[in-house]
Amino acid sequence: MRQATAADPIAILSGSGGLPPVVARAAAAAGHRPVVIAIEGEADPAAFGAARVHSLRFGEIGRLFRTLAEEGCRRAVFIGGIARRPDIAALAPDLGALKLLPRVLSLLHGGDDRLLAGVAAIFEERGIRLVSPIENAPDLALAAGVATRRKPTPQDMEDAEAALAAARAIGALDIGQAAVAVEGRVVALEAAEGTDGMIARIAELRDKRRIPKAGGVLAKCMKPRQDPRLDLPTIGPATARNIKAAGLAGIAAEAGRTLVAGRAETIGALDAAGLFLLGVKP
């Protein structure tokens, strides 16, 4: 069996957000040939510059595996968000999808972990190895310690610990990856609304005087039983904007298993907003 080499093509299965183009560029910079599979309605095909891009709809599973075979991809990275759980009626399944449909339907009926792990297994059976975006480009991972000019205060550290404990607890139940604590009290937990939706709630809670006017920390961490190749916690310039609008002081996330979506842009946005980013040992 032929070994994958640095010159090999690598499929970048791309959902929404700023991270997929960053990962594709990082793969190219590391000597790989990125082949972008842009999920229609999620990824922006124009965002990938010179990389090769195929736009596929959610149900086109047969076409997906044909495309990967034609491109010679034996490795794939899953990256970016899937904002919408696919509506079965809108799937427009092709023949490849129809064969898998009972299995996919069963996967949709469960938490994100189960869905993604099941999809990963379908790829592996077809000889395509899933790799972590970090394995592919280690520079994308958050390092331990404070990455920003601003350092966390003792109150920030107390909030970080409370929020991390809560995020780990809900992660253990395969519910969410994130939590916010203000003045030592956990005030928001992430579930289906996603991290951005949860952060938006903080400003509402302040308006309603249900929580103190300022301060607090966002914690993000990998679910304890999560496959690190799939759905890693991510932080990017949008996170910086969102937590600034929510009046939070900073972010605590796990070093080595949190993706930073463009280090210069992200740290630059955090520094410009006067926020901290802390990488903690998992």
Added chain:
Amino acid sequence: MRQATAADPIAILSGSGGLPPVVARAAAAAGHRPVVIAIEGEADPAAFGAARVHSLRFGEIGRLFRTLAEEGCRRAVFIGGIARRPDIAALAPDLGALKLLPRVLSLLHGGDDRLLAGVAAIFEERGIRLVSPIENAPDLALAAGVATRRKPTPQDMEDAEAALAAARAIGALDIGQAAVAVEGRVVALEAAEGTDGMIARIAELRDKRRIPKAGGVLAKCMKPRQDPRLDLPTIGPATARNIKAAGLAGIAAEAGRTLVAGRAETIGALDAAGLFLLGVKP
């Protein structure tokens, strides 16, 4: 020491919502004399009919204990919501409050459990025994089994179990009492937004197609370490309206330690909306 009898006055310390008037009426019906302490900005003094009502501001702790002494109250029920955490600047503390201020400030810096337990201790030291609204009027408690015409389906039972497990997990961390599961997946967890705020989110998640269009169960349960005299989970006609608007199928809550805010009105509202209410063994 004089024993409390059924004829004794009982203080009803009343926050927001429909439950305080229900509890005051239930106390009167059980032969007690309710003395309502309406917290300004939270309770509606006009909602208590013929009962004696004193309106007090949050900081008037000295006045509160003088009023309870004048009325001869040796027992008190805490009931209703506190929508806003008191803003220290707006407290307008009287002398009694100033003496307690360091202790109250320390209590505000923590979860709801700690806050309420600390306030309870302040009452007990002054000879006022806190009693559960259920102890005072057992009819207010949810019974085991299905209380509505609609019965839960097997899918509803799966959702109820997932949501109850999540609600217990966040309760163990003193974060919230409620969770929602749809098709077996936990999609919302309560923190500082409160149960109504969390339920309102469900409709938004459906609009954004992040969760299935219909179905799902709200679970409410007492925090494992919570004092049962304080802040019991409650269900009322407003809960029925809210979960109907959110497209949920019903509610699962703990029998014997969930307050039903007006049995006839609540079950009537649930039946009219075609929803179920299930009392599960804690």
